[in-house]
Each structure stands twice: as structure tokens, then as C-alpha cells.
Amino acid sequence: MRFSTRLLLVQLATVVSVVLVCAVFFLLLAVQQLRAESESSALNIARTVAVDPDVRELVAAFSEDPGTPDAAQLRDGALQALGGDISARTDALFVVITDDQGIRLAHPNPDLLGQVVSTPFADVLAGKEVVDWERGTLGESARAKVPIYPVAGLRPVGEVSVGFETASVFDDLPAVLAAVGLAAVGAVGLATLASVFMRRRWERVTLGLQPEELTALVQNQAAVLDGVDDGVIARDTDGVIRVCNATAQRLLGARDPVGRTLAEAGVPTAAVARIDALAATLAAVDIGRATGVDAGADADGIPIDGHLLYLDVRAVRRDGRELGDIILVRDRTDLIALTERLETVRAMTNALRVQRHEFANRMHVAAGLIDAERVTDAREFLSDLVERGSVDFPVENLDLVSDPFLQAFLGAKALETGERGVRLGVGDDTQIHGAIRREEDVAAVLGNLVDNAVDAAVHAPAPRWVLVSLLDDGDALVVTVADSGGGIAPGTDVFARRRSDAEDDAVHGHGIGLTLSREIARHRGGDVWVIDPGGPDGDGAVFGARLPDSVGGAGR
Template sequence: MRFTTRVLLLQLSTVVAVVLVSTAVFIVLAVEQLKQEAETSALSIARTVAAAPVVRSEVALETSRQINPSAGELATGPLQSYALDVTGRTNALFIVITDGEGIRMAHPDPGRLDRKVSTSFEEALRGEEVIAWERGTLGDSVRAKVPVFAPDSREPVGEVSVGFARAGVLDDLPGLLFGVGAAAALALLIGTGATLVLRHRWEELTLGIQPEELVTLVQNQAAVLDGVGDGVIALGTEGVIQVSNNAAEEMFGLQGLEGMSLQELGLPTDVIASLEAGEERDGIVVGDRVLYLDSRQVDRAGQRLGSVIVVRDRTDMMELSERLDSVRAMTSALRVQRHEFANRMHVAAGLVEAERGTEAAEFLRTMRDRGPVDYPLAGADLLTEPFLQSFLGAKSMEAAERGVQLQLRDESLVLGEVGGVEGTEDIATVLGNLVDNAVTAALAGPAPRLVEVTLLDDGPELVLVVADSGPGITPGTLGPMPAAGESGPDRIHGHGIGLALSRDLLRRRGGDLWVIDPGGGESGRGAVFGARLPGVMFPGDDLREDEE
């Protein structure tokens, strides 16, 4: 049996029990009220009759006589006539008047006159009023007995007994029971209707899921939310977060997402619009993380319940992608360098074989000073560090292909050497991202399109400054640095993902990334970015020789 059916039966049973108990109590109270009304009426009539002057005088006279009148005399006497008249007007079963010895002086049945009453009359002759349910010569009745006092005296000389038939007392009970029954039936009908409405509302709210199924549903929800590495956010129809797991809270850097809206998560407006439309968005920068968001609408039985957003952390993948791009750039540079170096070695070998030693020596000295490859990097002779020279050389070739001149500024001074695989990868990631963004920005600016790089080292620390000739950073797009990319993509400087990743990478190493000059506006300058990379440089050969 379904839970809602059991609840329905339980509620109906409760309503029936309450109605039955209430009906029984009401009937008992109604019967008691009818009895009390009959007793009050009998007592009032008896008091009125006993106080009548004719009754007091006739009863006092009869009690004082030595010989009682006969039944015939009493039947035609004033008391019988008075009692019958009052009986007819009050619909009483009987009105009996007796003398001090209990002899009937008035009775509905004339044949019972001049006889002693069948019930006790001593209390009335003691001056007491009595109400009792008794059986007499006329059957069961409620009767009131009051004393009759002698004229101008408080001495009891007789009794007046007024009775109403038991059946007559309950004459109004059938109508009362009908009213009670109708009210009970109406109460049952209302209770049944309320129970059915409650059942329908219950199933509507729970989508027809029974409590036993709810337990399983909660267990499955806990398993799904806590058993996956992805973040899960459930939105209601009003766009308020109803459920979230720990992974989602960790990715957004917030606690207690329930009750919050998507705007409070720091998501851009266009991303929120896409999620509300059930679309997916990738590369969303939130704080130090790059997130993938996938929104799915949830329906059950044709009813819209809201949506579920799956959140995946793409930060590590994007960092690997940035490093991979840097490695590809270095690989391409090395391939070009190897090919060019081989060609120059052939030239040098040819000069030696042709016994043109002076020219060969001069050619080799030029290779030593300028490097094995002629890169389109202006100011390349200012840089002797092999890795930085090769990396910027490769970037200059890529920039040249896009019509942008890459230049090393005169202020550059690098005395040490890049050390370690991790340091090499970090420099390639940060410098490569800044140069690529600068090239993209320069393409949006006027000719000549130029990107300037300044490199300075101080012990183990390397400082980068990258400037472009583009239109500058559009206000409000990158957000306040170093929180680059949090407010959405910049139309010129890329999507902000690389900047956020580079900043996060530098901060983990103890460095930083910031905007020196946003450019644009009346200045007519492009943007200038700065970065500080600690622990990536080691003393060069010249420095090591000086230390020795």
C-alpha cells in the first residue's frame, strides 16, 4: 500500500473517530439539557400551582377536616377544575394536588381521587422541594413536588406534584439527532475532501515519490554529490542554488552556496545567460581557477524543476596547455636553429676547404657574436642567455609572420642563466603568454606595430616587462589586476585565461603579475604588463668565474 494511501486512511479514521466522539458527547449533553429543561418546567409549574390562593385555601381546609370528601365531591371541586385547566395549558402529563395525608384532591383520572398517592410525599410535607424521575400510576415521568402552605403561613398542609412523561421529554430528540447527524456527515465530507486535497498536494510537492523512495533518493544524491570530483550545483526554477557539493564550493572559493544566486558566484553576465539557456561555457576564469560549466535542464513528468550545473576545474589542463605551447615554440625555434646552424656550418666548412681561412674565421666570429640564427628580434645582441635568446627569437619569427616587430629594449640586462626544467617551463609560460597577448593587441593598433620586451635579473629573480603599441586595455574588461580575467574577456588582450594562469603560477612561486600601465585613452600608448619570477636564474659562467 502506498504511503499516501495509508496517510489518507489514517486521516479518514481520525476524522471519523473525532466526529463519532463529538456526536456522542453532543447527544449526551443534548439529552441532559432536555431533561434539565423538563425538570425546570415541572418545578416552575408546581411552584405556581402551589402558590395559587385557591389551592392554598382548599388544601388547608381539607387538611383541617376530620372527614375527607368523597371522590365525586372532589371531581366537581375547584381544585380538580383548576388542575385540569393548568394541565391542558402546560401539556403536562399530570398535576396532582394532595392534602396533608397524601390523599389526592386533584388528578387527571377522576377515578383515582380520594386515594393516597403512589409515591413518597413526606419531603414536601417537611417543606422541601423534590425533583425526581419516578414511575407512578401514569407511567415513567419526571416530576416536581413542592409543598402547599396554609394561607398567611409557612406551615405545609399539602403537596403539588407536576409531571412530564419521559417520552415527551425526548420528543425533540429525533430532530436534534438529525441535526447532529447532518453536521457529522458534513464534517466527514469536509475531512475527506481536506484529506484528498492534502494527498494531492503531497504528491505534487514530492512529484509522486513515496517516503521510502525519498530515503533512497537522498542516499543516491549523497553518493552522486560526494562521489564525483566535479562540482555539482542544482538551481531551482527561480535561479537560486538549492544543492551543491564540496567540490563546487572549493572551486568557487565560497562556503554554503545554498540560497545564493549565480550573480553572487562572481560569474559574468553573458556566462549566466548561457547557463540559464542550458548551454555550456568553457574557459571561465573565477579567482585562481579556469572552469568549465555545463548546464542541463531538469524536467520530471513534464514539470520544470530547474537545472543542474556541472563544474569542472580546467586550471591544471590549461596550465599544461600553456606549457605545451611554450614547448612547441621552443621546439620550433630549436628546429629552425638546428637547420640554420647546419647551413652555416656547411658555409664555414666550404670556406675552410677553399683555403679561405680569413673569411672562415670572420664568419665564425660573427656566428659567435650574433648567434647561430638570424632572428627578426631587434636588439637581440643585448641578450646572450641561450634559452631566452632562442625563445624570444622564435616568438619574434611568429610575430614577424603576423606583421609585428618584436624588440628587446636597451634597458635589458641578463647576467645569469635560466636553470632547471621547471624554471624554464615557467618562464616560457609567463613570457610566452605576455608576448602573445601583446602581439594580438599590437595588431589592433596603428602601424608600426611593435612589441617591446625588457628583461632584468637580480640574483635568482627575473623581471619581465612587456609593452605593446595596441589601443590599451578596455576599462572594466580585465578587472583590477592582478585579478586578471575575473570580469570577463578583453576584446584585445585575449580571454584573460593565460593571465590568470600565469598570475597563479607566479604566486605559487612567490612572484606576481600586474598591469604597469593600462594604456589607451588620451595617452595613445598600449598596455604595459610586468611580472616577477623568483628562483629561475642561476649565475652565468662569467659570474661564476668572478666568484672563483
């Protein structure tokens, strides 16, 4: 049985139980009220009869007579007529009048006149009024007994007993029962409608999930949100964040995001704009597909606080009902850094391949001289190799770079640029006294600046060149990269991120290279900037970069 059905039955059982308890309680109150009304009526009638002057005088006269009153005389007496008249007018079961000995002076049954009453009368003759339910010769009744005092005396000389039949007392009970029953049925009906509405509301709010399923869902959500490296944000249809894991808060810098919108949570404007754009694109996509319609991941990423973030927005729907969307935040900074490292390795591998090829050619020359028995020439050739060392990289002034990492890196880049018709050189003012550390950041920033300079130079007329100058400033590495390209067009922001599918206009930087380089440098406390934009009438642009904590002590 579904939980909502069980809940409905429990609610109905609770309501029925409460209604039954209330109905019984009201019925008891109604019975008590009817009893009290009948007792009060009997008492009032008895008091009225007891204070009647004629009754007081006649009863006092019978009480003064020591003998027993004659029954025949009582049947035709004034007291019997008075009692019968009062009983007829008040619908009382009986009106009984006695003397101080309890002898009936008036009674509905004339045969009992002159006899002692069947119920106790001592308390009444002692001056007390008695109201009670008793069984007498006429059956059970609600009765009131009131003492009768003489006109000029303080000692009771008789009593008046007025009673109402039990059936007459509860004549109104069926109507009360019907009213209580209708109220109970109405209450149960309203409770049933309310319970059905609550059940439907419950199933709508919980999407038909049962408590066990909700528990499993919470467990799965906690496991997924805390177990993935990606940031996850869930928003409702109003854009209010309902779920946000710690990774998303850290990457986007969100503050107490749950219950707020992205902007209210302090998410950077660039990220909010990109998410809104993706959400708008998602809204235009065919929604007839399954839950989790993908609007397409952000192709370029957004640099935020030294991280390159990729955003993905997906719609969440269940049974054709739109519930909001899910925002996935992926940190691709490490991936880009790894890509740069692999690019460096690839460049160096190509350089080693060229060196190996050149070295093999030289060995073939030496072997040829030996095979031709030109031993003297072979010795001279090998001696020359020993003096000149290994194969030189095609980089002018490379000997000014003392760090082996930078030598290898610039040499590998020179081989690549040479294949594109661009000559790579080192500036005369290059001077580095220590060893390079944080090679990944240096390779990423320097590699991007060189690649962008080569891209600009290849579109310029010959001679095509790129000049790199390297200086150390304490523990900081200062880099300048100049090229022979056409410079930066006025009004162009080379650090503005452009989509990877944008047309390459041969301007320095496209996509995310320069933007990411600046983010990497600023994350270390440095920066990347344009020293000279150049122009059509002069040389190309000149870029500068400062990378703190990138130069250590001399040597390695």
C-alpha cells in the same frame, strides 16, 4: 499503497473520528438540555400551582381533617378539576396534589384518589423542592415536587407533583439528531474535499515522489554534491538558488546563496552575465527533449580569483513541467596549467629531438672520417666538439641565462619560433642570480607572452624577432617581452577575454592566454601589463610581467 493515499485515508479516519466524538458530545448535551428544560417546566408549573390561594386553602382544609378524604367527593372536587385543566393546558403527564399524609387529592386516574402516592414525599413535606426522574403508577417521567403552605402558616400541608412523560420530553430529539447528522456529514464532506486537495497539492509539490523516494533522493543528492569536484547550483523558475554545494560557493565566492539570487549571493558580475546569457540561449532551444537540456558549455571560461571557470546551464523538467535550471561550474585552472606543462615538455622534447639529430649527424661525420682512415682529421673534429660542447640553441645571448630550466625552455621556444621565421633572443640586460622555482607558473606566463609576441611578429615584415629580458628582484622574476610586430591597435584591450571562435586579428592575445597569465601572476601577488603598445610607425608592443616568489637562492 501510495503514501498520499495512505495519508488521505488517515486524514479521513481522523476527521470521521473527531466528527463522531463531537456528534456524540452534542447529542449528550442536547439530551441533557431537553431533560433540564422538562424538569424546569415541571418545577415552574408545580410552583405556580403551589402558590395558588384556592389550592393552599383547600389542601390545608383536607390536612386539618384527621379522617381520609372521600374518593367520590374528590372526583368532583375543585382540586381534581384544577389538576386536569393544568395537565390539558401544559401537556403534562400528570398534576398530582396530596395532603400532609401523601393522600392523593387530585390525580389523572380518578380510581387512585384517596390513596397514598407511590413515590416518596417526606422531603417535600419537610419543605424541600425535589426535581427528579422517577417511575410511578403512570410510568417513568420527569417530575418536580413542591410543598404547599397554608395561607397563614409555615409548615407544609401538602405537595404538588407535576410530571412530563419521557416520550414527550424527547419529542425534539429526532430533529436534533437530524441537525447533528447533517452537520457531521457536511464536516466529513468538507474534510474529504480538503484531503483530496491536499493530496493533489502534495503530489504536485513532491512531483509524485513518495517519502522513501524523497529520502533516497536527498541521500543521492548529498552524495553527488559532496562527492564531485564540480560546483552545482540549482535554481527555481524565479532564479532563486535552492541548492548550492561547497565547491560552487568556493569557486564563485557566493555567501549564503540558498534562498537568494546569484547577484544577491555576491557572485561576480561576469559570471552572472554569462549564466544569464546561457539561460537565455537555453530558453530558445527546443524544450521537447528530455530533462537536462544542454545549452552548451561556455567554450572559453571565465577567470575569477585566479581560477579559470567553465559554466554550463541545463534545464530541469519533469512531466513537461519546467522546474528551473542547473548550473555546473567547472574549474579548469589545473587543466590549463597541465596543458602549459605539457606544452613546455613538448617544446623541450622537440629541442632534444633536434639535438639528437644534430649529434647523430656529427657522429656520422666522425665515423666517415675514421672509415676513410683520416684518423688525424677525426681526432681534430672530435676535439673541436669537446671544446664547443653540445649543440647550441639558436638563441642570441642565451649564455646570460644561468638557470638551466630557463635555458632549456627558451631554447625549445627558439626552435619553434625559428620554424615560423621568427628569431628569439635574450636581452643584454638579462641577469638572474638565483634558481627558478614555481616552474609551472613561470612557463605558463612566459610561454604565453612569447607565443603572443611570435603571433604578432609573423605578420610583420622581415626581420622578424622576439626579445626576452629576465631580471630578478629579490625573490621575484621580472620579465619583459618585445617583438617586431605591428603593435596593439588603439582602443584594444588585449586582456579582455574573447571567444575561441572569434576572428584572429593578429593582435597580441586572443582567447584566454593573456587573461589567464594575468590571473596567474595576480594570484601570486604579481601582475602582467603592457609596457609599450607600439604602433604602425614603430616597433611592436612590449609586455611586462612580475612573478613573486619565483626565484630562490643561487644554484639548485
